[in-house]
Amino acid sequence: MNDTSTGDCVPAHEEILTAINDRKTWEDRQTTWYQMRHDGLRRRRVPFPGAADLHYPLADTLIEKQKPGYIDQIFATDTVATFTALKQDWQKFSTGAAQWFDYQLKQNSNFEREIVIGADRMMQSGKCVLKVFWDAEQERVRFEAINPLHVIVPAWTGQVREADWIVHVQHYSKHAYRRLNPTNDPQGFDTKKETIDKLLTGTGADANSQENAKVQREGITKGGRDAQIVVWELFYRDERGQIRVRTYSPQLPRTQLRPEFGLPYTKGPFSDKLPPFPFFELNCETKDRGYYDSRGICERVAPFEAKLCKEWNAYSDWMTLWITPMFYAKNGVPNNANLRMVPGQIVPFELQAVQTPGTPPDIPASMLATRQTAQELVGTIDYGTPAQAAPKDRKTATETNLIGNVMAQSTGLRARIFRRELGHGFELAYAILLQYAATSLDYFYQDELQQLPELALQGKYRIELSGSGENNRAATTQRALALLQQFRGDPYIEQGELRKMVLEANDPRMVKRLFLNAGTQAAAQMEDQAQEITAMLIGFPSEVKQTDDHLAHLGSLFGFLERRMMTRQPIGPEMIVLAAQHATQHAQAAQQTAPEAWKQQAQQVTPKLRQLQQLAQAAQQQLAIQQQQQQQAAQMAAMAGGNPAGDFAQLLAA
Incomplete structure (x- = not known):
């Protein structure tokens, strides 16, 4: 191999071939799991012509059941990742940075498609490695x-992050390979x-090499x-621990297909003294430290599927x-040509009809028990089909809840493993975006165009997968409603x-459509109270609604009365009476609907309310005197030959 930085750190081609040979057993098993899931493991020998050759898709069923749970963890919330600022000064930028990162992954990358493929391969094979890199032609991060x-x-x-070297096997058609460098750029x-x-032909390869002859893998060492x-594509660390990339073909192991180069990424974790490879892995389970130790669903349920x-x-x-039905002739064997059934x-x-044995009842029951055992092994909830179980074997509600709790613990462990590894992948993707997309600050969030401040990209954040490992939306919503019922009005809970x-538990998009911020809500409530005050000024009582923020209404009403007193503007007795009645109704409603909030503000509201009620009593007496005087004036006018109704009509005309 022609290299410009040869040294002991560069793995020899024979060393890579040895690694391929060492994993042969694992490779053969992976081929078996693929065939088991897609084509089925057929019968080696059928007992008679036309015999059944069926395959029960147990592994495929379990994978398709669990796959939505992994994907829902990513897309169940409004942003795929949560950014936690490592310094207080950057805390104000964390939400915007998370929204910008979410836009880049969902709109400007192939993340949504590749993560589904990765989760599927992880469950089938036990492991999937994802590569993160910058696509210079399309100017976006790619997975x-x-x-x-x-x-x-x-x-x-x-x-993977601890490997000495990594080889990524890539495949190209001759036309696709030619498009990699149509201008024959020397770099x-x-x-x-x-x-x-x-x-294509392998001409020039060391065909006589013992290692090449021993290790021949279609699709790995030669084209399929x-x-x-x-x-x-060989990634390895040099003497200083930095990552270098060397590209060649196993068909021409002594020839580099492009000049060797160092990993170009320099931001985030790539700037560490020992930078990571641009790969992250998803493991179906964690049971040992070896790279090949993680088992997929196919491997774990293979004996059950065979049964x-x-x-x-x-x-x-x-x-x-x-x-x-089969028959036999009781009196000898006649000419069968004369018999038509x-x-x-x-x-x-x-x-005479041949007596056939009854339907074997144990086979369906055995299949059901086998399936349930496999599902319990991989932690997939299945409560069974009640119609297939005897009444005495049907599960009670308590037993069903216990099974659900145990399975939820298994699901939570798998989710924790998945979220940890995906968080590492997010860190790599964000570091690449910092280096190449730092000038693209515009992004859409909930159908609105926004712009991220430049200072936000200078902060350091801990990046984690948003939400939780709970993928049952109905259960999440029920738990959220229970918390709302328990802590409604609690002064220590926001x-x-x-x-x-x-x-958010129901649908993250509802927050924007339905949620009203406290400041906006208070302003709207005060505006409603202002309209009610206007109605009371002209003598119309105002109704207290159940949807009112009663304390906000009281604050607005008392504020109006205090301003009138400070400016020495007169307030009519009728207005005082209506205001006292309205304030009393709001206070009573607040004590019923928000008792905790009322306790906090009762010391301020109660004296003002009591003073207003005292003024209302005096105003009622004044109104009674005025009403009595008006009645006397009307009687005197009638005795003098006047017409009160005519006087009222003249007043309206005036």
Whole structure:
């Protein structure tokens, strides 16, 4: 291999081939799991022509059941990640940074598609490695969920981030490979015709090498088809611990396909003394420290699936043999050509039906028990089908709740493993965005165009997957409603955030559509009270509504009365009486609907309310005197021949 930075840190081609050979057993098992899930493990020998050859899709069913749970953890909240500022000065930017990062991942990358592929491969194979890199042509961050067979690491590797070196096996058609460097840039891929011909035919490779002869893997060391080119992208650490990238093909192990270069990323964790590789892994389980130790669902339920296939085929064979009635002639063997088994046919001789054995009842019950055992093993909740169980075997509500709690603990553990690894991937993606997308500060959040301050990208944050490991939305909503009921009106609980939590549990988009901030709500309530005051000034009583913020209404009403007193503007007795009645109704409603809030403000509100009620009593006496004087004036006018109704009409006309 032609290299410019040779040294002991560069793994030799033979070392990589040895790593491939060391994992052969793991490779063969992965092929089995793929076939088991997609094509099915067929019967090696059928007992008779036309016998059943069915495959029970147990592993595929369990994977499809669990896959939404992983994906819902990512997209159940309004942002995929939560940013926690590491310094107080950056705390004000954390929400905006999370929204900007969410926009970049959902709108400007292929994250949504690749993470679904990655979760599926993780559950099938036990592990999936995802690569994060910057696409210079499309100017966006990209993810690639790599087939586990196409990632080569030393046999002693634990986690991907701790590997000595990593090989990413890539595949190109000859046309796609030529497009990698159409201008023949010397810093790009070697796309000369003679090089492509050698890559396709293997001309120039060390074909006599013992290692090459011993290790031949289609799709890994050679193309699966004649027009397929296999490229190895080798990531390794140099003497200083920095990452370098070398590109070549196993067909031409002594020739570099492009000049070797150092990893170009320099922000975030890539600026550490020992930077990480641009890869992160998703593991289906954590039970040991080895890279190949994580088992997928296919491997864990393989014995159960084999048993289900055998029992299903046996049941189908029984139906094939016995579901069609069979007869025999009681008096010798006549000419069968004269016998036609059709409805209404008169048979020429006496027949006797062969007694068939009854339906084997143990096979369906055994299949159900096997399936439930496999589901309990992988932590998938299944309460069984009541119709298939005897009444004495049907689960009670208490038993069902206990099963749900146990399975929830298993689901929570898997979610914690998944969230931790995905958080590392978010850190890598954010670091790449800091380096290449720092000038693209505009983003859309909930259908609104916003802009992130430049200072926000200078802060350091801890990045974690948003939400929680709970993927049952109905259970999450029920738990949120229970918290709302328990802490409603609690002075030590932020009521606005409590209501936000309920809306987010149902649908994060509801927060924007339905939630009203405290300041906006208080302003709206004060405006409503101002309209009620205007009505009372002209003598109309105002109704107290159940939806009113009663304390806000009281504050607005008392504020109006205090301003009138300070400016020495007269307030009519009728207005004082109506205001006292209105304030009393609001105070009574506040004591019933918000007792905790009322206790906090009772010391301020009660003296003002009592003073207003005293003024109302004096105003009522004054109104009574005025009413009596008006009645006397009306009587005197009537005795003098006046017309009070006419006087009122003249008043309206004036």
